[in-house]
Amino acid sequence: MTVVSRPGALAPDTAVGTAAHALELRDITKRYGAFTAVDGVSLRVDRGQFLTLLGPSGSGKTTILMAIAGFVAPSAGAVLLDGRDITGLPPExxxxxxxxxxxxxxxxxxxxxxxxxxxxxxxxxxxxxEEKVRAALDLVQLSRFAGRRPAQLSGGQQQRVALARALVFDPDLLLLDEPLSALDKKLRAELQEELKALHRRIGRTFVNVTHDQEEALSLSDQVAILNHGKLVQVGPPEALYERPRTRFVADFLGKSNFLHGMVREVRPDHIALQAGGTRLVQAMREGHPAPGMPALLSLRPEKIALLGEEDGAENEVTGRIAAWAYLGAGYGLTVATADLGEIRVALPAWRAPIAPREGLPVRLGWSADAAVPVLEDADGG
Incomplete structure (x- = not known):
């Protein structure tokens, strides 16, 4: 969808314009009797940012969105817009x-x-x-459908109408409650691109709720990951994916292997871990673990290579393919190893070095900076 504008309405902001507003949540808590749906969540959305609240069902993300909208009154905490407390304001x-x-x-x-x-x-x-409606429909490329009723439109077109209706009065914020979840995968991907382009075009502040990790990664400037009502980690999508703090974040945001080991050696630039009979070398990150301490590493499947006879890597392990699947762009392999358990590997299909089959022996390798140390916390809080 190529976005266009009409003079005088929904005009584009230069960089982040005056129409964009900053939102802040301070220790937002919502209780329903003995159940705590949201537990002391604080975060800030800068002017013109696209923030996504991401988490599994029951994580509190929709409750937070409803508190921002004014449909849910927090049990404690405050909602601020440009520094002004709006917690008591009704939705309208x-x-x-x-x-x-x-x-x-x-x-x-x-x-x-x-x-x-x-x-x-x-x-x-x-x-x-009439002028504002024309501008809003132009913005979402639906001007020619102005006279139709919703039942005469596709799901994607209906979603565009909903967007136009939400934007037509130049709102201070745009709140999106899983707006693409009812669409099929292909259309959802297309509308993700259109929604991102629309956000860039109009420069408003967007707050989105989803449980779809790919949607959060592709749309957002910032992602706030929630679990059991608590804010687990917030940051740019690439930072959360590449540097998750906890096992929950690494596991929820994409796929990951988790390698358990014991710290045996600490150097200025790396640590050495022992996992059974396998020695692992890990680039030093934040913190300074002491020898004898347990460690947990998160290793993404796409960062593991299949090694040939002449190849070497800082970390190597042998195993056999226990299962595999063809996924179009690549193969998903599950490799059984003696010391590290099952390891998932993402192998590009184009000119793959092997033809996968169950039982095939393979040698895996990855660099010392491929994995990330994470905290082992069962609830992600």
Whole structure:
């Protein structure tokens, strides 16, 4: 979708414009009787950023979004917009746009009437409504569908109508509650690209909720990972993927192997670990583990190579293929090893060095900086 603009409405901001606002959550807690849905969450969304709240079902992400929108009153803590406390403001006075998972379009209204609804509620004149609706529909490439009803549109088109309706009144924030989850995989990927382009185009602050890791990685400037109502880690997508702090983050955000070992040697630039009869070399990161301490490493499948007879690596282990699957762009291998258990390997299919089959002996290798030490915490908190 190529985004366009009309004069006077939803015009693009230069870099981050004055229409973008900063959001801050301070120790937000929400209790339902003895159950704590959100437990002391604090985070900041800078002006013009795209933040995604990511976590499994029951992690508290939707409750946080509803607290931002004003539909849920926190048991404790505060919601601030540009430093102003809005915790007590009702939803209609927050001036936030919202896109729901199920679109929430009025079936008896046309596309144009659905988009115009927030403007009618705000008492804008008919001429002003028509101009803003035209601009919003132009923005999402749906001008030619203005006279249709939602039932005459595809799921992706309905989602665009919902976006146009949420943006038509120039909201302070755009809140998205799993807006793409009802779409099939191909359409979801297409709309991810369009939503990211739309965010760049209009320069507003977006807060998104999803349980889809790929969506969070592809859309966001910042990702906040939640588990059991607690904020586990927040940062740019690449930082979370490459440098997870805990086993939960590494396991939830993509696939990972977890290697257990005992620290045997500490050098200025690396540590040596022993895992059964296998010696592992790990580049020194933050912290200084002492010899004799247990360590846990997270190793992504795509960072492991299949070694040929003449190849070498800082870390090597032999094993046999226990299972494999063809995934189009590559093969997913499960290699059984004596000391490290089963190791998952992502092998590019194009000119793969082997034809995978069960029982095939292989030698795996990876560099000392490929893995990341993580904390072993069962609940991720």
């Amino acid at each position: 006075r927050r001036d936030f746009g919202m896109v729901f998972q199920g679109y929430a379009l009025f079936p008896h209204m046309t596309v144009a009437e659905n988009v115009a609804f927030p403007l009618r509620v705000r008492g804008l004149s008919r001429a002003a409504r």
